[in-house]
Amino acid sequence: MCPGAGSQMESHTHTLPSLSPIHSPTNPSKALSLSPSLPQPSATALSPPSPPQSTPSHLLQSPGGLKPHCLSPSTPSDQDDLTCLNWLHQRNILPLSKMPPLPQFESPPISNLPSSPAKPPYSFSSLIFMAIEDSPDKRLPVRGIYEWIxxxxxxxxxxxxxxxxxxxxxxxxxxxxxxxxxxxxxSIGKGSLWCVCPEYRPGLLEVLKKTHYCHSSNSSLLNNPVLLEAADDGRSAVCDTMAISDLDSNNPTLSSNAPCSLISEHEELVAIQSVELTDEAESEKDPLADSGYIEFHYYQCEQYQYLVLPGNSDLDLETVEILQLDAEAQEAAGSLLDLAGGNH
DNA sequence: CCGCGGATAAACACCC
DNA sequence: AGGGTGTTTATCCGCG
Structure with a gap:
């Protein structure tokens, strides 16, 4: 019933016809480092791409003051997807990959990818929380919250x-x-700045996590005992990742001829633990990176489950990154609550 | 059925 | 005066 659960959640992936240039086949650890338009890991990689002036008033002065968090939206359509949380890439919160080779197979039908924007499953409290947490100063005016959302x-x-x-x-x-x-x-404008009460931050994180799991209740992936155990422990999911270009056709499970197609399972927001960055990315840690969120989509192919993370633009197959859940990584995941608790 | 949390709508006051 | 902001109340809905 739950073919992808437990130990079967090994590494597999697929080859997409057009590989993302963000990944280097020879260096998987760098492959994740980010999409072309994203800054390479650097001293600023973990910091929000905030404007030179990080005063809250810039949010009022510029209606698009938050746009830098949505990286390189070259066109309005680039944001026509719930997955437009690409600023998370810039935070380097995605775990670096040590994934085994993944198999090749036919490209998933694009029609299975989510298309029109659907109402996010997150409560307004969660949305507000994310907006504030993503602000450079961890505070936002109401207008800034509107814009972030x-x-x-x-x-x-x-x-x-x-x-x-x-x-x-x-x-x-x-x-x-x-x-x-x-x-x-x-102050140039109306209203006050809003911030998250530190004492309620763990609770907000917990709500986010619960939203994630509840929204995925019918997912065999999340029926994975390992995941459930992690959930019970209050631990959050951690994605291990693999570059599309790192796919290995040697994998016997999913050959290039594998007649399976990706079936869109869910759209999720999952907490992702911060990762050890390469030496290129030694910098101060961004608090949000320790409890980052990212929107992605589940796909299922036979007994394996995949996560497709959008790149710096729409969910087209040229820019997606395919993530794969790793049960061990799940087990090793730290608690979001712990992370949050460690911040205050 | 009940309680609760969340969403939504509306009214109102205040401020710029 | 108008619009944005903040507060409060009420209602509805889904869920456990």
């Missing part, structure tokens, strides 16, 4: 404007968020 969840671009009311409602009602008094000398 719109930029990262295109559903809200076209949704009736009532959701903004809900955001404000949540900010006021939820004890998780605190209103800060603005520095009037810098």
């Amino acid at each position: 719109v930029n990262n969840f295109p559903y809200y671009r076209t949704a009736p404007s009532g959701w903004r009311n809900s955001v404000r409602h949540n900010l006021s009602l939820s004890k998780s968020f605190r209103r800060m008094q603005r520095d009037k000398s810098q």
Whole structure:
């Protein structure tokens, strides 16, 4: 019933016809380092791509003040996907790959990939939380929260404007968020800055995690005892990754002729543990990187399950990265709550 | 059925 | 005055 569970979750992947240039076949550890338009691991790799001035007021001055977090949206359509959280790539939160070779097989039908923006499964509290956490100063005005949500969840671009009311409602009602008094000398605009109460941060993280698991309740992947155990332990999922270009046709399980197709299982947001970076990326740790989130999509092919992580643009097969869950990595995952607790 | 959490709508006051 | 912001209340819905 759960073919991909447990020890069977070995390494496999597929070859996509057009390989992402982000990966180096000769150096898997660097392959993950990021898509072409993304900065290479550097001292700034873990820091948000914040504008030179990180004062909160820039958010008001520029309606697109948060756009740098959505990397290289060359066209508006680049963001027409829930997966547009590419700033996470820039944070280098994806684990570096030590994945075994993955098999080749036919490219998945694009039609199976999610198309139109769907309403995110995350509560407004979670959305607000993510928005604030992604801000350079860990605080945002309401407008900045709006923009972050719109930029990262295109559903809200076209949704009736009532959701903004809900955001404000949540900010006021939820004890998780605190209103800060603005520095009037810098204040250009209305309203206050909002931040996350540190004492509620673990709870918000937990909600995010639960959303992830609940939303995946019918996934055989998440029926994996290992994953369930990790969930029970409060541990979060960790993705091990592999570059598409690292695929190995020698894998007997999924040959290039494998007549399987990828079946889109879910769209998820999963907590990803920060990883040890290469020596190129020695820098101060970004708190968010320790409890980062990323949107991805599950795909199932026979007994194996894959995660397709969008690259720096739409979910086209040229830019996706294929991730694969690694049970051992799951087991080794640290607790988001622990991570959060360690930050305050 | 009940309680709870979340979403949504609406009204109102305040501030710029 | 108008619009954005913040607060509060009410209602509905899904879930356990």
